[in-house]
Amino acid sequence: MSRLxxxxxxxxxxxxxxxxxxxxxxxxxxxxxxxxxxxGTIIWKGLPAMNLAMVTQTPKGGYYLGREGGILNAIIGSLxxxxxxxxxxxxxxxxxxxxxxxxxKRNSRLASMTRFSLDVLWGIPSIxxxxxxxxxxxxxxxxxxxxAGIVAVGLLEFPIMSRAADEVIRMVPxxxxxxxxxxxxxxxxxxxxxxxxxxxxxLLTAVLIAFGRGIGDAASVLFTAGFTxxxxxxxxxxxxxxxxxxxxxxxxxxxxxxxxxxASAAILTLIILVISLLARGLGxxxxxxxxx
Amino acid sequence: METRTHxxxxxxxxxxxxLRILRDVSIDIPDRKxxxxxxxxxxxxxxxxxSLNRLLDPLDGVRVQGRVLVDGVDIYDPRTEVTExxxxxGLLSQRPQALPMSIYDNVAYGPRIHNHISKKNLDEIVEHxxxxxxxxxxxxDRLGEPASRLSLGQQQRLCLARGLxxxxxxxxxxEPTSALDPQSSQNVERRLIELKQEYTVxxxxxxxxxxxxxxDYIVFLYLGELVEHGPAAEVFANPRDPRTRAYxxxxxx
Numbered sequence: 001m002s003r004l005x006x007x008x009x010x011x012x013x014x015x016x017x018x019x020x021x022x023x024x025x026x027x028x029x030x031x032x033x034x035x036x037x038x039x040g041t042i043i044w045k046g047l048p049a050m051n052l053a054m055v056t057q058t059p060k061g062g063y064y065l066g067r068e069g070g071i072l073n074a075i076i077g078s079l080x081x082x083x084x085x086x087x088x089x090x091x092x093x094x095x096x097x098x099x100x101x102x103x104x105k106r107n108s109r110l111a112s113m114t115r116f117s118l119d120v121l122w123g124i125p126s127i128x129x130x131x132x133x134x135x136x137x138x139x140x141x142x143x144x145x146x147x148a149g150i151v152a153v154g155l156l157e158f159p160i161m162s163r164a165a166d167e168v169i170r171m172v173p174x175x176x177x178x179x180x181x182x183x184x185x186x187x188x189x190x191x192x193x194x195x196x197x198x199x200x201x202x203l204l205t206a207v208l209i210a211f212g213r214g215i216g217d218a219a220s221v222l223f224t225a226g227f228t229x230x231x232x233x234x235x236x237x238x239x240x241x242x243x244x245x246x247x248x249x250x251x252x253x254x255x256x257x258x259x260x261x262x263a264s265a266a267i268l269t270l271i272i273l274v275i276s277l278l279a280r281g282l283g284x285x286x287x288x289x290x291x292x
Numbered sequence: 293m294e295t296r297t298h299x300x301x302x303x304x305x306x307x308x309x310x311l312r313i314l315r316d317v318s319i320d321i322p323d324r325k326x327x328x329x330x331x332x333x334x335x336x337x338x339x340x341x342x343s344l345n346r347l348l349d350p351l352d353g354v355r356v357q358g359r360v361l362v363d364g365v366d367i368y369d370p371r372t373e374v375t376e377x378x379x380x381x382g383l384l385s386q387r388p389q390a391l392p393m394s395i396y397d398n399v400a401y402g403p404r405i406h407n408h409i410s411k412k413n414l415d416e417i418v419e420h421x422x423x424x425x426x427x428x429x430x431x432x433d434r435l436g437e438p439a440s441r442l443s444l445g446q447q448q449r450l451c452l453a454r455g456l457x458x459x460x461x462x463x464x465x466x467e468p469t470s471a472l473d474p475q476s477s478q479n480v481e482r483r484l485i486e487l488k489q490e491y492t493v494x495x496x497x498x499x500x501x502x503x504x505x506x507x508d509y510i511v512f513l514y515l516g517e518l519v520e521h522g523p524a525a526e527v528f529a530n531p532r533d534p535r536t537r538a539y540x541x542x543x544x545x
Contacts, residue, residue: 179383197393
């Protein structure tokens with residue numbers, strides 16, 4: 001007898017299928033809903049305080065306490081800081097990642113130890129990086145400054161960027177490396193001319209993820225970047241940052257200033273959004289040469 | 293002493309994670325002929341091929357014993373410069389591996405690494421080798437396009453051009469047609485037959501008919517052991533070893 005009609009067992013299996021699909025759909029909804037809720041709250045609460053002065057002026061009336069002026073110091077400060085930190089992190093993470101993927105044997109102890117260390121570093125809370133950055137700062141006799149902030153945030157970004165880049169570079173097929181080696185290329189030439197090109201979009205994403213984490217982090221800059229109402233003009237001057245601006249504005253007892261905190265948060269979110277889109281666009285431009 | 297061939301393998305054993313993949317292989321590969329390495333899957337064909345230009349180096353847990361002489365130099369001697377060894381050989385892999393760059397840059401990759409060449413000379417080199425690989429007419433108007441846009445058959449010929457542009461004396465092919473359609477395969481086979489005038493060609497294949505079509509010299513491996521080698525006509529007509537006969541008649545595969 002053919003069983004084209006559902007028998008009890010099949011019905012139960014179908015039910016399971018349906019329940020799990022519903023659960024998955026619910027999770028997707030939850031994720032998207034969270035994003036919408038956060039962005040919505042920021043905009044709804046921050047919009048009244050948003051005006052041109054916010055993004056074109058520095059604060060007036062003492063450190064964020066005034067209701068006048070803007071947060072240009074924090075916007076510029078954050079951009080400087082995150083850019084510097086990201087550059088610093090690239091400088092250290094690219095060699096590490098290339099080394100464990102191209103020079104070390106694929107499953108060597110060194111590679112797995114490095115990956116483990118990076119995972120641990122990733123898990124360290126950012127306040128610890130802040131404290132560590134502070135110690136380094138004191139050691140070199142620096143005051144809180146843009147430079148000290150860059151070092152602390154750079155440390156924070158380094159494991160994030162490295163691990164993300166590692167995942168990308170690990171996907172490069174061995175045959176592609178062999179093709180380059182067989183032409184007499186050294187490992188370095190292969191890494192720079194073939195691997196980096198093949199991985200460019202993924203690496204851009206890795207850099208972006210790190211940048212996003214860096215620009216949004218408050219704890220690591222708390223002790224290191226300092227406080228100021230002014231826009232820094234040198235690496236040794238203190239720099240304000242958006243996350244700390246939000247923190248201090250929210251901490252005031254004045255509702256108008258608290259509202260400005262949401263406007264600051266909206267600006268920070270917008271910066272991250274723009275950079276995400278930019279990286280996506282750039283990534284797409286460079287995919288044309290990629291070997292699938 | 294007799295005149296040595298380009299490539300001479302002497303008592304070569306290769307171990308992978310302690311497992312012996314090749315056992316005590318000794319053979320002189322004849323110059324300017326197509327040598328085809330045949331044998332069942334997993335018999336060490338590819339390992340033998342890759343041991344010739346030290347592509348086994350990056351693998352985990354590989355140990356090589358014995359010698360491989362290329363133009364009289366033992367390539368496993370620590371003093372030997374591995375990039376120079378590889379420069380002497382072009383490689384075609386199972387799936388064509390174009391590099392993530394334009395068609396032009398793929399062919400120019402080797403020459404740019406090894407020599408400082410003017411742009412004009414480079415243009416000539418690229419054109420010459422694309423012609424040699426029989427690809428020029430198809431790509432001359434789109435040299436700037438990504439190599440990944442070419443069909444697989446075209447990509448394999450691009451890899452051939454890229455390998456030739458380094459100026460090798462030897463061409464290695466690791467089942468170079470296994471990913472290609474019949475027409476592209478035929479095209480690649482024809483190129484190899486033309487190229488043997490000037491190059492020593494070594495091809496691994498598991499397709500017996502292909503071996504019969506292109507081979508001048510046959511190397512038969514079985515379970516890591518060199519069972520028999522000799523001129524193709526002789527081996528095919530009159531295999532000496534019962535295992536070779538069994539393989540040729542299709543009793544074992």
